[in-house]
Amino acid sequence: MPQTDYKATLIEPVRRLVVKVGSAVLSEAEGLRADVIENLAGQIDTIVRGGREVVLVTSGAIAAGRARLGRRGATIAERQAAAATGQIELMRQWAKAFDARGRTVGQLLLTHQDVAERKRRLNAMHTIQTLIAADVIPVINENDTVAVEEIRMGDNDVLSSLVAGMVQAELLIILSDVAGVLTGDPRKRPDARLIPLITDPEAEMRGLVAESAGPLGSGGMATKLKAARQAARAGISVIITSGRSRDALEMALNPARENGTLILPARTRLKSRKHWIAFALRPAGVLAVDQGAADALRSKGRSLLASGIREVRGDFTSGDCVSLLDSEGVEFGRGLVNYPAVDVLKVKGRRSEEIARLLGYKVADEIVHRDNFVLIEDLA
Numbered sequence: 001m002p003q004t005d006y007k008a009t010l011i012e013p014v015r016r017l018v019v020k021v022g023s024a025v026l027s028e029a030e031g032l033r034a035d036v037i038e039n040l041a042g043q044i045d046t047i048v049r050g051g052r053e054v055v056l057v058t059s060g061a062i063a064a065g066r067a068r069l070g071r072r073g074a075t076i077a078e079r080q081a082a083a084a085t086g087q088i089e090l091m092r093q094w095a096k097a098f099d100a101r102g103r104t105v106g107q108l109l110l111t112h113q114d115v116a117e118r119k120r121r122l123n124a125m126h127t128i129q130t131l132i133a134a135d136v137i138p139v140i141n142e143n144d145t146v147a148v149e150e151i152r153m154g155d156n157d158v159l160s161s162l163v164a165g166m167v168q169a170e171l172l173i174i175l176s177d178v179a180g181v182l183t184g185d186p187r188k189r190p191d192a193r194l195i196p197l198i199t200d201p202e203a204e205m206r207g208l209v210a211e212s213a214g215p216l217g218s219g220g221m222a223t224k225l226k227a228a229r230q231a232a233r234a235g236i237s238v239i240i241t242s243g244r245s246r247d248a249l250e251m252a253l254n255p256a257r258e259n260g261t262l263i264l265p266a267r268t269r270l271k272s273r274k275h276w277i278a279f280a281l282r283p284a285g286v287l288a289v290d291q292g293a294a295d296a297l298r299s300k301g302r303s304l305l306a307s308g309i310r311e312v313r314g315d316f317t318s319g320d321c322v323s324l325l326d327s328e329g330v331e332f333g334r335g336l337v338n339y340p341a342v343d344v345l346k347v348k349g350r351r352s353e354e355i356a357r358l359l360g361y362k363v364a365d366e367i368v369h370r371d372n373f374v375l376i377e378d379l380a
């Protein structure tokens with residue numbers, strides 16, 4: 001079926017969408033491209049006037065800061081200094097462009113913790129919702145100046161898909177410097193062509209991610225595909241298209257026009273809690289389990305009991321996310337653990353009836369309850 005057949009049913013009813021614009025679209029060596037920003041603000045204004053709600057995720061702070069400071073430093077501190085300068089410039093230009101259309105913008109700078117920790121996530125969600133209700137365009141970037149390597153999301157593709165999930169958007173449009181998802185790396189394969197439609201993101205994208213992971217690197221097509229799969233698992237449609245054409249957003253939303261790559265929502269969607277466990281949280285430790293436990297979790301929908309645990313790594317506390325490894329050492333799931341690492345160490349390999357005696361307390365029979373567990377081997 002052509003892309004447009006799906007667009008009619010998926011895109012037409014969209015009320016809320018997230019638009020992500022990459023640095024490659026917004027900037028060049030001399031800094032930000034005011035003409036591109038103005039044009040995009042105009043397109044977003046038209047969408048909002050048409051009755052839809054738009055949340056904007058914009059990169060470009062580091063690129064703008066580097067141009068302003070005249071340095072291309074590669075250290076974290078230098079990138080952060082560039083972002084500190086460039087974020088102001090970036091927002092100034094967006095604010096000016098929207099202001100010319102009588103629109104106000106609100107800035108949110110988020111770190112990984114802000115989307116991972118329940119309270120902070122709720123807070124950010126409420127702020128975004130309040131901004132939308134007040135007819136303000138929320139403009140989001142990663143808080144690059146404080147996000148050190150371990151807590152960085154690293155790229156705004158992933159941030160935009162997490163934001164889309166947070167605000168329950170129905171559509172994520174990723175504006176990039178390429179026309180969409182291609183069959184291969186165009187620098188290596190001259191015959192690479194655009195894939196207009198991905199109907200089964202799980203199956204079709206696995207190969208594509210592998211193909212594009214190497215040469216295009218971080219922030220390249222690999223991270224866009226990862227972000228798209230995450231969004232797809234939350235039931236969100238994704239369009240990856242070129243941000244350079246003057247009517248990119250209008251074309252993306254036009255059900256009669258085919259452009260870029262449309263990725264359909266996954267057939268099996270994760271509930272928001274499981275999506276959060278699988279994608280927003282970072283594991284604080286590892287539980288290696290035996291074959292029986294791995295099978296019970298994988299195919300029988302059971303919880304993880306102490307008896308199946310063989311090894312405990314990391315210094316997690318109860319409620320943290322842990323990664324589960326099977327007997328081959330392959331990660332197959334993630335879940336929230338009911339006991340801290342020191343206590344899991346004491347009960348591993350033992351029967352659930354022994355927990356109270358061994359620890360002097362008991363919060364649950366399960367170490368990881370099935371409601372707090374998500375299989376991730378097909379999501380990796």
Ligand code: GLU
Nearest residue numbers: 059060061062142155156
């Ligand atoms: N947050 C970075 C910036 O604004 C960009 C990260 C990315 O390119 O995805 O410069």
